[in-house]
Amino acid sequence: MAARDGDDGRLAEPVSSIVERLRGHRATIAIIGLGYVGLPLACTIARKGFSVVGFDIDETKVDQINAAVSYIGHVGSDEIAEMRSAGRLSATADYARLPEADAIIVCVPTPLTRHREPDLTYVVETTEAIAPHLRPGQLVVLESTTYPGTTRDVMRPILERGGLRSGRDFFLAYSPEREDPGNAQFSTAAIPKVVGGDGPEALQLATALYDEVVSRTVPVSSLEAAEAVKLTENIFRSVNIALVNELKVVFEAMDIDVWEVIEAAKSKPFGYMPFYPGPGLGGHCIPIDPFYLTWKAREFDVVTRFVELAGEINTAMPQRVVDRTIEALNQRQGKASRGARILVVGVAYKKNVDDTRESPAFKIIELLEKRGSDVSYYDPIVSEIPLTREHRELAGRQSVEFSEGSLSAFDAVIICTDHDAIDYRQLVAWSRLVIDTRNACARNGIAAEHVIKA
Structure with missing residues (x-):
C-alpha cells in the first residue's frame, strides 16, 4: 500500500x-x-x-x-x-x-x-x-x-x-x-x-x-482526448443511423425497399459501411452521448448542427412507427387508434439482451396509449418491465404469452426488437397485421400481405 x-x-x-x-x-x-x-x-x-x-x-x-x-x-x-x-x-x-x-x-x-x-x-x-x-x-x-x-x-x-x-x-x-x-x-x-x-x-x-x-x-x-473518443464513436453511429432512417423515409415514398438497397450497397468492398434503420435509438450511449457534446460545444459558441439534426431524426422515429401503425389499421381494418389492441414485440433496446435502457419501444407504447390504444408487450428475454427514469408508469408490466390465442387477439403487432428467440413464422401466421421495424420477417424469408415495413 x-x-x-x-x-x-x-x-x-x-x-x-x-x-x-x-x-x-x-x-x-x-x-x-x-x-x-x-x-x-x-x-x-x-x-x-x-x-x-x-x-x-x-x-x-x-x-x-x-x-x-x-x-x-x-x-x-x-x-x-x-x-x-x-x-x-x-x-x-x-x-x-x-x-x-x-x-x-x-x-x-x-x-x-x-x-x-x-x-x-x-x-x-x-x-x-x-x-x-x-x-x-x-x-x-x-x-x-x-x-x-x-x-x-x-x-x-x-x-x-x-x-x-x-x-x-x-x-x-x-x-x-x-x-x-x-x-x-x-x-x-x-x-x-x-x-x-x-x-x-x-x-x-x-x-x-x-x-x-x-x-x-x-x-x-489527455483526459479530454479520451473523453472525446467515446463521444466520437457514438456520434458516428448516431449520425449514420439517422442517415439510413431518413433514407428509409425517402425510399419508402418512392416504393423502394431501403433494406434491399443496404444489402446490395454493402457488397462494395470499400468506401461503404452498412447501418440499418429502426424504430428509434436505444441503449445508454447512442441516444445520449451526442447531447453531451452539443451541450459542451455551446460553452465555446460552437453550433453542432449536423449532430443535432441526427438527434432530431432519430428521436422522431417512434412517432413515425406509430403513424404507420395507425395508418395501416385504418386502411387494412377500418380501425381507429382509440380502442385498438396492439402488441409491441420486444422492449429491450437491442436484440438478444435484457437491457431496456432508453428503449424506443417504451416511447412507442406511450404514444399509442396517448392515442387511446390498449397496448401490451411480448419479449422472450424481458419478462417484466423494470423501473426506468423516463417511463416509470410502465414498470411492473409483464410480457404476454406467445401463443396463437394471445397474438390473434391483437389488431396489430409491432416488431420493435428482433430477438433471435422469436418464432417469426408463427408470429406472422397468428397475427392480423404486422408492422416490422427491423426487417425481421423478410430476413427470415417470410413474406405476407399483412406484413408492413416501417
Whole structure:
C-alpha cells in the first residue's frame, strides 16, 4: 500500500512499485457501479487474477453478487460463482472499504435531464463518496461516458478537497467503457481500451492496469482526448443511423425497399459501411452521448448542427412507427387508434439482451396509449418491465404469452426488437397485421400481405 511522506509531499512508494504490483496482478481493484458496464468489468478483472471489490448503493445487487447470482443476462451466475469461490470477487455498499483498493474504477450512469442536458449527479455523488476515503498512491479511473473536461474539472476538485493532489498523491485517469452487451465476438477483455491520464504517471498506471485486462490499450495525450473518443464513436453511429432512417423515409415514398438497397450497397468492398434503420435509438450511449457534446460545444459558441439534426431524426422515429401503425389499421381494418389492441414485440433496446435502457419501444407504447390504444408487450428475454427514469408508469408490466390465442387477439403487432428467440413464422401466421421495424420477417424469408415495413 502506497503512503505519502508528509515531509516532502512525495509517495513513500515509488510509482514504479505500484506499476509492478499491477503487472503482477497483486493489486486490489475497486469497481463502483455494478451495472451493465461495472459487473462485466469486475468479472473480467477478477478472471485475470486480481482481487476485485465491487461497490454499489443498491444493496440488492450487492447481496446477489455475494450469493453468486447474476442479474444481467449476458453475465452468467456460474461465472460469478467461480470468481467468488476463488476469493477474487466480493461486493459491498460500504465505501469505508475503498482504502483497500490500489485502483478505483467508476462505472456509474450519466443520463440526460428532461431538458437534454448532461446529468452528472451519479458521477458527482460517487466522487464525493470516494473523497473521504482516498489515500495516497491510489489510481482513480472514470469510465462513464461524458463530455470533455468532466474528469479534470468536476472530479479532480472534489477528490482534492482533503488536501491530496492529483499527480502527486493520487492519480486520475479516464478510460471510456466500450461494452457491447450480447456481442459474443467482443467480450470486455477483447475490446481495446483508450486511456487518458492527468499527467504522465497517471497514464502510466492506468495503462499498466488495462494492459493486464484487455487485448490492447490505446494511450492518448489527455483526459479530454479520451473523453472525446467515446463521444466520437457514438456520434458516428448516431449520425449514420439517422442517415439510413431518413433514407428509409425517402425510399419508402418512392416504393423502394431501403433494406434491399443496404444489402446490395454493402457488397462494395470499400468506401461503404452498412447501418440499418429502426424504430428509434436505444441503449445508454447512442441516444445520449451526442447531447453531451452539443451541450459542451455551446460553452465555446460552437453550433453542432449536423449532430443535432441526427438527434432530431432519430428521436422522431417512434412517432413515425406509430403513424404507420395507425395508418395501416385504418386502411387494412377500418380501425381507429382509440380502442385498438396492439402488441409491441420486444422492449429491450437491442436484440438478444435484457437491457431496456432508453428503449424506443417504451416511447412507442406511450404514444399509442396517448392515442387511446390498449397496448401490451411480448419479449422472450424481458419478462417484466423494470423501473426506468423516463417511463416509470410502465414498470411492473409483464410480457404476454406467445401463443396463437394471445397474438390473434391483437389488431396489430409491432416488431420493435428482433430477438433471435422469436418464432417469426408463427408470429406472422397468428397475427392480423404486422408492422416490422427491423426487417425481421423478410430476413427470415417470410413474406405476407399483412406484413408492413416501417
